Amino acid sequence: MTTLLIIVSILLIAIVLLQSGKAEGASSIITGGNSDLFKNRKERGGELVVTYTTAVLGVIFFVLCIIL
Numbered sequence: 644m645t646t647l648l649i650i651v652s653i654l655l656i657a658i659v660l661l662q663s664g665k666a667e668g669a670s671s672i673i674t675g676g677n678s679d680l681f682k683n684r685k686e687r688g689g690e691l692v693v694t695y696t697t698a699v700l701g702v703i704f705f706v707l708c709i710i711l
Contacts, residue, residue: 648707655700662693 644711651700651704653709658693658697658700660663
C-alpha cells in the first residue's frame with residue numbers, strides 16, 4: 644500500500660508540473676491591473692485531460708493517506 648502511495652505521489656507531482664500557469668498576470672493582480680482577472684478561459688484537449696488527471700490523482704492520494 645505504501646508503494647502505491649509513493650507511485651501516486653510521483654505521478655501527481657509530474658502532472659502538476661505539466662499544467663500551464665493559470666495565474667499569468669499575478670503581478671498585475673497585486674499591482675491593481677485587474678483587466679484580465681475574470682477573463683473566461685475554457686480548457687480544451689490536452690489541458691482538460693491534465694486537469695481531470697490531476698483531480699483523479701489528488702482524490703486517490705487523499706484516500707490512500709486516510710487509509711494509511
